[in-house]
Each structure stands twice: as C-alpha cells, then as structure tokens.
Amino acid sequence: MxxxxxxxxxxxxxxxxxxxxxxxxxxxxxxxxxxxxxxxxxxxxxxxxxxxxxxxxxxxxxxxxxxxxxxxxxxxxxxxxxxxxxxxxxxxxxxxxxxxxxxWSQFYHGVTVTEADDWKLIQVLRMGKGCLSYLLVSGGEALVCDPGRHVEEYLQLAEREGAKIRYVVDTHLHADHISGGQHLARAAGAEYLISAVEMEGAELAYVPLEQHDVIRVGAVAVKVLRVPTPGHTPGSTSFLIADRYLLSGDTVFVGGLGRPDLGGKAHEWAQKLYETVFGAIARLADDVVVLPAHFSDLTREAGAAGYVGAPLQEIRANNDLMRTADPAQFTELVAGRVGAAPPNYAEIVQVNRGLLAADGDKQLELETGPNRCAVKHTS
CATH class of the missing domain: 3.40.250.10 (Rhodanese-like domain)
Structure with missing residues (x-):
C-alpha cells in the first residue's frame, strides 16, 4: 500500500x-x-x-x-x-x-438555508476557519454578505445559481479573517457596502451602508433591511431578509454575543452591545432566524438542515447575557468573558482597511488559527 x-x-x-x-x-x-x-x-x-x-x-x-x-x-x-x-x-x-x-481553513461548503419560488438564501461555511458568509439570490441578481478572501468561491456559486452579484456587504470590519468584500465587488462589477464608521481612515473604495436603509435584490424585490447593531464594533450592521432571517454578523451568535474588546474599549463597546441587545434585537420576533458570521462549535451550532443558525426564541432562552437586563451587570459580564484575542487581529484589521498589503502567503499566515470573535454564554 x-x-x-x-x-x-x-x-x-x-x-x-x-x-x-x-x-x-x-x-x-x-x-x-x-x-x-x-x-x-x-x-x-x-x-x-x-x-x-x-x-x-x-x-x-x-x-x-x-x-x-x-x-x-x-x-x-x-x-x-x-x-x-x-x-x-x-x-x-x-x-x-x-x-x-x-x-482545511480555505475550504468552503455551501448549504441552502431556505428556498422559495422567487428567492434563495445560501450559507457558505468556511469549515476550518469558523467563518460564515451568505449568498442571497432573486430574479437573476445576488447579494453576498461577509465574503472571505477566496472570491472565486462566490463568483462560481453565483454563476451556478444563474445570478449576477449586484451587492457585496460586510456587516463590520472583520478582525479574524481577511475580507473579500472589496475584491469581490470589483471582480463582479458590484457595489461594496460597509458602514462608514467602520472605514474611518481606510484607503479602499466603498459605498456607506448609511445610504441604504433598504436593499432590493431581484425582480421580486426581496427586502433586505439594514439594522444598526453596534457593540462588537461601533459600526456593526445586521441585515433582516424578508422579515425572517437576520444576518447578524458578529453581534449575536448561536452560542454567544460578539466580543467588544478588540478596539481597546471593552466597557464602552459593551454598553453599546447592551443597547443593541435590549433595543434593536429585542424588537425582533421570536421566530426570526439568526444567521451569524461565525461559529465556534459546528457540532453544537449547526441544525439538522446543516446550516448554522437558530430562532431568536431559542437563543434568548439559552443565552444568560440576553436575559441580563441590568446595564452595569451586562457590561461587566461581557467585558469579563472575552478570552484570548483572535490571532494577528491587529494586522488583519489593517489589511481590511487597505492600510497594509499582504500577498497570498502572508494572508494565509495571518488567517491560520481558530475563530475567537464570541463572548460565550453560560447556560
């Protein structure tokens, strides 16, 4: 043998x-x-x-x-x-x-979250890195959310779905992996959207998300609402699709909330996260399905259908932080559970702002290691 x-x-x-x-x-x-x-x-x-x-x-x-x-x-x-x-x-x-x-960290695997007569939502799992991105398709058009740097994965997926990528959005300025957002938008002839708050001092072309409260994808006009959800970062933005699916970025995970410390302002950003959880997120219905940008434990966070996500009702029931209504207690708990930072996060942020160049080998080196973007819950 x-x-x-x-x-x-x-x-x-x-x-x-x-x-x-x-x-x-x-x-x-x-x-x-x-x-x-x-x-x-x-x-x-x-x-x-x-x-x-x-x-x-x-x-x-x-x-x-x-x-x-x-x-x-x-x-x-x-x-x-x-x-x-x-x-x-x-x-x-x-x-x-x-x-x-x-x-393994560069391998992508697509799973259909939902499919209707006129639109389809696919979750793209980057298996070894714990990253999740999304392709929304309707009427021959597509929106990609939180793409990784391997942009050919999304171009090929959109082609298989018979769609042209019209919008590329990042929920926030990522710190654990290199975004493919700007590169993908260029390759697809699409708009790249991210919050202007996230891109202060950046040297990349983008369209501020603040210019779009509603994004329409396809002839049937699937409604994508911009939902400001600061806390993990100041400009974090979630997207509510068809009033049912929340692309939550690093704000709410199946197993925790987004860590607020990577900007060096853990308590200040934790207070913003409190306002998000008990404001914007609290207004959403229990049956809204949360689809985050990362997973920590695929064996626990993926359901029978194969994608990572859960109804808000289930997440609220299992997450002690989302039941901690006292602002001071919430802030202390969140700031105290952050754990080790993602590897190389400071350099990755600079790459994602266009302030640091990195070739393929350097990008691979920067991204090697686990995802650590969540504050875990305890129940």
Whole structure:
C-alpha cells in the first residue's frame, strides 16, 4: 500500500457520509489540538503527537485502529506525512490531508438555508476557519454578505445559481479573517457596502451602508433591511431578509454575543452591545432566524438542515447575557468573558482597511488559527 492524498473536499464527503470506516488522527501537540481542530461528531478523532511515533519503543501505531482508514492531519501536511509513512509501513490504510489544517481553513461548503419560488438564501461555511458568509439570490441578481478572501468561491456559486452579484456587504470590519468584500465587488462589477464608521481612515473604495436603509435584490424585490447593531464594533450592521432571517454578523451568535474588546474599549463597546441587545434585537420576533458570521462549535451550532443558525426564541432562552437586563451587570459580564484575542487581529484589521498589503502567503499566515470573535454564554 501507499500513503494516499486526501483533499479537504474529499474529507468533507467522508464527514457528510458519516463514513464508519474513517478515523481522524491529529499528530500535533495536545495543546495545538485543543485550540484548533477539525470539528465534527460524524467521525472519531484521536490525537497522538508526532514525538510518540518517532520513539520506536513506544510503538504508538498500536494505538491507532488497524481496521479503519486513517486520515492523518497536522498544521501544514509535512508532519502528517511523516506519521502517515510510519503507519503505511505497518500496513494501515492511510491518507494524508493535503497541506493540513491550512488547506482545511480555505475550504468552503455551501448549504441552502431556505428556498422559495422567487428567492434563495445560501450559507457558505468556511469549515476550518469558523467563518460564515451568505449568498442571497432573486430574479437573476445576488447579494453576498461577509465574503472571505477566496472570491472565486462566490463568483462560481453565483454563476451556478444563474445570478449576477449586484451587492457585496460586510456587516463590520472583520478582525479574524481577511475580507473579500472589496475584491469581490470589483471582480463582479458590484457595489461594496460597509458602514462608514467602520472605514474611518481606510484607503479602499466603498459605498456607506448609511445610504441604504433598504436593499432590493431581484425582480421580486426581496427586502433586505439594514439594522444598526453596534457593540462588537461601533459600526456593526445586521441585515433582516424578508422579515425572517437576520444576518447578524458578529453581534449575536448561536452560542454567544460578539466580543467588544478588540478596539481597546471593552466597557464602552459593551454598553453599546447592551443597547443593541435590549433595543434593536429585542424588537425582533421570536421566530426570526439568526444567521451569524461565525461559529465556534459546528457540532453544537449547526441544525439538522446543516446550516448554522437558530430562532431568536431559542437563543434568548439559552443565552444568560440576553436575559441580563441590568446595564452595569451586562457590561461587566461581557467585558469579563472575552478570552484570548483572535490571532494577528491587529494586522488583519489593517489589511481590511487597505492600510497594509499582504500577498497570498502572508494572508494565509495571518488567517491560520481558530475563530475567537464570541463572548460565550453560560447556560
């Protein structure tokens, strides 16, 4: 036998099919594995670091299921190949994830949220990065919300849906990943919209969201309402589609609220987040479905339909912060739960403002690592 290459798309098929012969073997350190790994409950996952395989006396390969096909995973693919060759020599059916978690972090997977006679909403999951973006299609036109930097994914998806991208919007100035918003708009001949508050000092062309309370997409005119939701950032904006689906950016997640500290004003922005939660969000009906810009735990936050989202009623019931009506208590709780900052966030913000140039390799380096944009709830 020989080590077989495994692409991110092939691995996703294993996960979707819940392949009962497959096992994920992550060979990074226990600390790295705990911080960032492939999230799935469809396949078993084990962590045995490289050092244990390199010590022949430990016979670490004996701790790997011999009757399964093994997908070996590391950060970039090099360490995984070393282990894969050891397992191959022992007769295992072994695969190596091409370029490791860096490739997984660039893999996109679309899931239909809802489809009516005259419009369709697709959630695009960036599996390894925890990022979520959206394509709204109606009457041959499309709006893209919070696109990642791999703009060809959206151009191809729109083409498959028979639509021309007319609007590209960012809910806020992202700090954990590089936005594809301006680049995609240029490539598609579309308008790029983001709040002017987010782009102070920026050197990128954009249309201020403040100029559009309503955005109409398609011949049937699906109504997209701009809903100012500051707190995670001062100009954070959510979008209410057809009075039913809230593209909430990093304001409200299935499992928490947007962290307010990345601008260095945790308490001030937490107060704004309070006003958003008990003002703009409180006015929305319980059956409005929240569709955020990120997920933290796909196994918990994705529903049976495969997309990440939940009705506001469910989120309100499960999120203690959304039931904390005292402003001072809310502010202290939110500011006190922020945790570690997203990796390289200060540089990413500068790239997204057009103030720092980064080629493909640098962008990949900046984005490597987990998403950390949420303040978690406790119940």
């Amino acid at each position: 020989a080590v077989q290459p495994l692409s991110a798309a092939e691995l996703q098929r294993w996960i979707e099919q819940k392949d009962d012969r497959a096992v994920l073997l992550d060979v990074r350190s226990a600390k790295e594995f705990a911080e960032w790994k492939i999230q799935t409950d469809a396949l078993p996952s084990i962590n045995i670091p490289l050092a244990q395989f390199e010590d022949a006396s430990l016979e670490a390969w004996k701790n790997v299921p011999a009757d399964r096909k093994i997908a070996v995973i590391c950060r970039r693919g090099r360490t995984a190949m070393i282990v894969a060759k050891i397992l191959d020599a022992q007769g295992f059916d072994v695969y190596c994830l091409n370029k490791g978690l860096q490739e």
